[in-house]
Amino acid sequence: MASTAQWLSGMARTVDQHLDEETTENYSVGNLSARTVAQIEKHLLICQPCRQSVAASDAYVASMRQAAANLRKAERKAKRKVERRAGG
Numbered sequence: 293m294a295s296t297a298q299w300l301s302g303m304a305r306t307v308d309q310h311l312d313e314e315t316t317e318n319y320s321v322g323n324l325s326a327r328t329v330a331q332i333e334k335h336l337l338i339c340q341p342c343r344q345s346v347a348a349s350d351a352y353v354a355s356m357r358q359a360a361a362n363l364r365k366a367e368r369k370a371k372r373k374v375e376r377r378a379g380g
């Protein structure tokens with residue numbers, strides 16, 4: 293029994309390889325060369341499953357960045373509170 297994923301990968305095989313998880317993540321982070329990005333974007337034009345992976349990865353990276361920013365903000369706030377208490 294052929295799954296939909298197998299059917300889709302058969303369809304896209306002629307154009308390019310699917311993005312693996314690492315590539316998708318590096319693409320979202322912006323950690324790839326312009327040449328690689330161009331290849332990926334060419335593939336994304338014709339491959340919806342990979343577009344969805346990238347969208348999910350983008351959302352993940354964005355939420356991680358937001359969480360990191362919130363953490364830094366909270367740390368700064370906590371530090372200020374400690375300094376205020378120490379300084380009187």
Ligand SMILES: [Zn+2]
Nearest residue numbers: 310311339342
């Ligand atoms: Zn693909």
